[in-house]
Amino acid sequence: MREADRDTLTQRTAEALVQTRRAVALTGAGVSIESGIPPFRGPGGLWEKMDPMEVAHIDAFRRDPEKVWKLLIEGMQAVLSVARPNAGHVGLARLEQLGYLQSVITQNVDGLHQAAGSRDVIEFHGTFAWQRCQNCGSRCKTGQVDLSRIPPRCSCGGIYRPDCVFFGEMIPPQHLARAHQLVARCDVLLVVGTSATVQPAAMMPLLAKESGARVIEINPEPTPLTGRVSDYFIQGGAGAVFNDILVCVEDFHAPGAHRHAPR
Numbered sequence: 001m002r003e004a005d006r007d008t009l010t011q012r013t014a015e016a017l018v019q020t021r022r023a024v025a026l027t028g029a030g031v032s033i034e035s036g037i038p039p040f041r042g043p044g045g046l047w048e049k050m051d052p053m054e055v056a057h058i059d060a061f062r063r064d065p066e067k068v069w070k071l072l073i074e075g076m077q078a079v080l081s082v083a084r085p086n087a088g089h090v091g092l093a094r095l096e097q098l099g100y101l102q103s104v105i106t107q108n109v110d111g112l113h114q115a116a117g118s119r120d121v122i123e124f125h126g127t128f129a130w131q132r133c134q135n136c137g138s139r140c141k142t143g144q145v146d147l148s149r150i151p152p153r154c155s156c157g158g159i160y161r162p163d164c165v166f167f168g169e170m171i172p173p174q175h176l177a178r179a180h181q182l183v184a185r186c187d188v189l190l191v192v193g194t195s196a197t198v199q200p201a202a203m204m205p206l207l208a209k210e211s212g213a214r215v216i217e218i219n220p221e222p223t224p225l226t227g228r229v230s231d232y233f234i235q236g237g238a239g240a241v242f243n244d245i246l247v248c249v250e251d252f253h254a255p256g257a258h259r260h261a262p263r
């Protein structure tokens with residue numbers, strides 16, 4: 001993508017955000033790559049090194065929780081515990097603060113949107129910040145779970161698992177319903193750092209499009225949405241793109257800027 005094209009799309013995105021005030025973001029692993037968290041697919045992706053059906057399916061966890069804890073969960077916790085928000089997370093939080101973004105629907109379990117200051121975050125695939133007992137269902141903060149024995153156990157004797165969605169499990173119905181509602185009503189859907197391959201998150205951009213929203217994709221690589229569903233494709237890393245979008249948005253937002261704000 002030529003710089004000029006990217007500048008134009010960045011400007012148009014900022015204009016759309018300022019004009020409509022009803023934008024929602026759908027994010028994926030790509031938004032956290034610049035925080036040091038590897039993605040699932042593509043170069044360096046987790047699923048290149050291990051088979052998700054062996055380590056991230058609920059049946060695999062039920063069959064051998066110790067194996068899933070040792071192969072997947074412990075490693076992910078170690079990476080997540082030191083990760084900090086990057087400019088992509090911060091940009092989305094700032095847009096919410098300015099009143100130009102309603103909510104973030106994230107497929108990520110890392111909590112970095114909230115750490116950056118986003119307040120309305122739907123954790124579509126749950127979170128690693130909490131553990132849930134497989135037996136009694138009680139929840140406990142991950143930092144308070146005794147990890148000296150793997151798999152860790154609840155006081156009832158049941159095994160703890162991250163409060164996330166494994167393959168083979170349903171998205172929590174309240175999250176699915178709220179995400180549907182937001183996406184069906186938004187004017188702009190920012191689709192950031194997702195390969196858009198895992199359902200039902202991957203159908204959100206289609207739903208937005210069918211409901212009349214502008215779909216704006218931010219990703220260094222094209223995805224199945226690019227050129228089909230996305231109205232704009234801004235090619236680049238989330239951090240740099242959001243820095244640019246914020247410069248334009250803050251420009252419109254500044255006192256007196258209404259004279260120049262797009263109509």
Ligand code: OAD
Pocket residue numbers: 027028029030031033034039040041042045052056107108125165166167192193194195196197198218219220221223236237238239
């Ligand atoms: P993927 O790993 O499938 O895709 C990551 C996307 O991030 C790719 O499209 C990359 O091109 C893009 N990317 C790379 N660097 C980036 C950067 N600096 N800025 C922005 N984007 C960048 O991740 P997801 O689409 O989130 O589910 O994967 C969806 C689900 O698959 C995950 O939630 C997880 C996984 O299996 C479960 O575990 C249930």
